[in-house]
Amino acid sequence: MFELLGIPPQVLFGQLLLGLINGSFYAVLSLGLAVIFGLLNIINFTHGAQYMLGAFGAWMLLNYLGVGYWWAVFIVPPIVGVTGIVLERVLIRRLYHLDHLYGLLLTFGLALIIVGFFRQFFGVSGLPYRPPPLLNGGYNLGFMYLPNSRAWVIVASLIVCLATWFIIEKTRLGAYLRAATENPTMVGAFGINVPLLVTLTYGFGVALAGFAGVLAAPIYAVNPNMGADLIIVVFAVVVIGGMGSILGSILTGFGLGLIEGLTRVFYPEGSAVVIFVIMALVLLVKPAGLFGRSV
Amino acid sequence: MTTDTNPIAMAAITSVGAAGMPRHHLAIFAALFVFLTAAPFLLYPIFVMKVLCFALFACAFNLLLGFGGLLSFGHAAYFGMASYVSAHAAKVWGLTPELAIIAGTLVAAVLGLAIGSLAIRRHGIYFAMVTLAFAQMIYFFSLQAAFTGGEDGIQAVPRGHLFGLIDLRSSEVLYFFVLAIFFAGILLIYRIIHSPFGQVLKAIRENEPRAISLGYRVNRYKLAVFVLSATLAGVAGATKAIVFQLASLTDVYWTMSGEVVLMTLLGGMGTVFGPIVGAAVIVTMQNYLARFGDWVTIGQGIIFVVAVLSFREGIVGVLAKWIRKPL
Numbered sequence: 162m163f164e165l166l167g168i169p170p171q172v173l174f175g176q177l178l179l180g181l182i183n184g185s186f187y188a189v190l191s192l193g194l195a196v197i198f199g200l201l202n203i204i205n206f207t208h209g210a211q212y213m214l215g216a217f218g219a220w221m222l223l224n225y226l227g228v229g230y231w232w233a234v235f236i237v238p239p240i241v242g243v244t245g246i247v248l249e250r251v252l253i254r255r256l257y258h259l260d261h262l263y264g265l266l267l268t269f270g271l272a273l274i275i276v277g278f279f280r281q282f283f284g285v286s287g288l289p290y291r292p293p294p295l296l297n298g299g300y301n302l303g304f305m306y307l308p309n310s311r312a313w314v315i316v317a318s319l320i321v322c323l324a325t326w327f328i329i330e331k332t333r334l335g336a337y338l339r340a341a342t343e344n345p346t347m348v349g350a351f352g353i354n355v356p357l358l359v360t361l362t363y364g365f366g367v368a369l370a371g372f373a374g375v376l377a378a379p380i381y382a383v384n385p386n387m388g389a390d391l392i393i394v395v396f397a398v399v400v401i402g403g404m405g406s407i408l409g410s411i412l413t414g415f416g417l418g419l420i421e422g423l424t425r426v427f428y429p430e431g432s433a434v435v436i437f438v439i440m441a442l443v444l445l446v447k448p449a450g451l452f453g454r455s456v
Numbered sequence: 457m458t459t460d461t462n463p464i465a466m467a468a469i470t471s472v473g474a475a476g477m478p479r480h481h482l483a484i485f486a487a488l489f490v491f492l493t494a495a496p497f498l499l500y501p502i503f504v505m506k507v508l509c510f511a512l513f514a515c516a517f518n519l520l521l522g523f524g525g526l527l528s529f530g531h532a533a534y535f536g537m538a539s540y541v542s543a544h545a546a547k548v549w550g551l552t553p554e555l556a557i558i559a560g561t562l563v564a565a566v567l568g569l570a571i572g573s574l575a576i577r578r579h580g581i582y583f584a585m586v587t588l589a590f591a592q593m594i595y596f597f598s599l600q601a602a603f604t605g606g607e608d609g610i611q612a613v614p615r616g617h618l619f620g621l622i623d624l625r626s627s628e629v630l631y632f633f634v635l636a637i638f639f640a641g642i643l644l645i646y647r648i649i650h651s652p653f654g655q656v657l658k659a660i661r662e663n664e665p666r667a668i669s670l671g672y673r674v675n676r677y678k679l680a681v682f683v684l685s686a687t688l689a690g691v692a693g694a695t696k697a698i699v700f701q702l703a704s705l706t707d708v709y710w711t712m713s714g715e716v717v718l719m720t721l722l723g724g725m726g727t728v729f730g731p732i733v734g735a736a737v738i739v740t741m742q743n744y745l746a747r748f749g750d751w752v753t754i755g756q757g758i759i760f761v762v763a764v765l766s767f768r769e770g771i772v773g774v775l776a777k778w779i780r781k782p783l
Contacts (some may be wrong), residue, residue, distance in 0.1 A: 270760025
C-alpha cells in the first residue's frame, strides 16, 4: 500500500470522507440560510433548531408511527417547512419594517424556546436512530471502505443542492424570486404576490434544514443540542462564502468540510477551529466573502 | 439600527452635554449607591454580587450595542476568557485579587482588539455572525487548552487578600470590593457615553456615511468602542471568577453571549440604567427558577420573542418615555 506523507491512505480517505459529510451538512444548511437571507434579509438563527426538528421528526415517525427512513426523507422536510411557514406568518413577518438585527434576535429567541422544549421532554443524552437495512454495509473501493450510509448523505445533499440551484437559477419561479430579492416593490407592481413568495421562501429554507436533520438522524445521535454548535460553524461558512451566490454557498460548504477533514489528519487539535481561522483570513483578505457582493 | 424605529434615538436626541450630570441621573446614582450599600445586609451577598457582575457585563455590552450600534453576539469570549485568566492568576500564580482581575482584563482587551479589528470589516448581520463565530473559536480553545481545566473549569480559586492586606474570605468584605469595581465601571461607561467620543459614536450609529463625510475615521471609533466594551466585559468576568471562585465553560459559551443580549434588550438598550435592571431581572429569574431546569431556557426564549416583537424600548426605555427624560 502507498502512503502519503506518512499517513496511511485508509486514515486519510476516511477523514476526507468524514469531512465531505460535514461539508454536505454545511452546504445544505448554508444554502437554506442564503435562500432565506436573499429574500427576507434576516439571518435565521432558528436554522439549527429546525435541523434538530428534522432529526426528531424522523425519529418520531419511526418510533411512534413505525414509518421508516425512506418515507421520512420525503415527509419530514415539508412538515418542518410548514412549521417554519407558521412562524413566518405569525411572528417574523412583524419585523420586516425594522432593522434586520431584530430578526436575528427574534429567531434566536425562537431557537431557545424550541431547543428548551425538546431538552425538557427528551433529555440531552441523545436518542439512537436505527438506520434502514439499505444503509447498512458498504463497498470496498480498494483504497478505502465506503459505508452506504455515508455515501447516501453525500449523494442526497448533492442532489438537493443542485436541485435548489436549478430551481432558483433556471425556472420561472426562481426568476421571480431573484427579481424580488433585487426589488420587491417593483415585482409586486407586476402582479406577483411577494408576501406569499417570502413566506414560501422561508418555508423552503427551513425545509432544507429539516432535510439535513433527517440525513443526520442515522449517522449522529438525535439530540436536542445537535443544531446549536453546528449552526455557528455554518454562520462562519456563510461569512467565508458570502451569501451572494447559490453555487458559492454549495462550493464553500463542501470545500470547508474537506479542509476540516484534512486538518483532522494532519493537526487534530486544530480541526475544531480551522474554519474560524479561515474566516479570519478571509476577513483580512476579502472582507465581502469569497463569492459575496460587498455589504 | 435605523433611526425611526430605534428606541434609543430618543436618548440620543435629548442627551446632555459632557459638562455635568443631569440632576435626575445624580439622584438615581445616589439611590443606587444607598440601596447597594444596604443590600448585603438585606439580601444574600453572593446573589447581589452576581447581579453586580452581570450588570457591569450588560452595561459594557450596551456601550457597544446601544451607543455604538454594533450587535456583538460573542461577548462571552471576553467575559469568559477574562474569568479564566483571573482565576488562573489567582490560583496558580498566587496573585492578589486586584492583580488577578487586572490580568484578566488585559487579556480581554487584547482579545477585543484582535477580534474587533477583524469584525469591524463587516456590517450589521455579518458583524454579529463574525463575532459569534470568533467567540465559538475561543470556546473551543478553552475546551482544549490545558490551563482552563476543560470540562471541570478552574475550581477553588482563592479569594486572597486585597492589596495583600484585606482578607476577602468574608462575603461581606468582598461585597464592598465588588461594589467599588461596579461603580467605577458604571461611572466610566457613563463618562464615555457623555464625552465627545460618545457623541461621535452616536453620530456613527445614526448615520455612518454622514459621519465619514464629516471627516471622522469611523473604523477607529468603532474599534475603540469595541475594545472598551470587551475590556469592561473582561472586568466583569474577572471579578466573577474571584466572587464564585470558579471559571468554567459556561462563561465562554454562546448561551452567555445570548444572555447578555437579553439583559440589555429587556432592560432597555441605549439607556444608562437599563442593562442594570435587565441583569437584575434575568439573574433573579435564573436563581429562583433554577429547579425548573430547561423551563428557564424556554422562559428566556419567550422573553426574547416578546421583547423583540412588542417591547423594544425595554423596561427603562418605557419608564424614560413616561417621565420624558433620558435614563
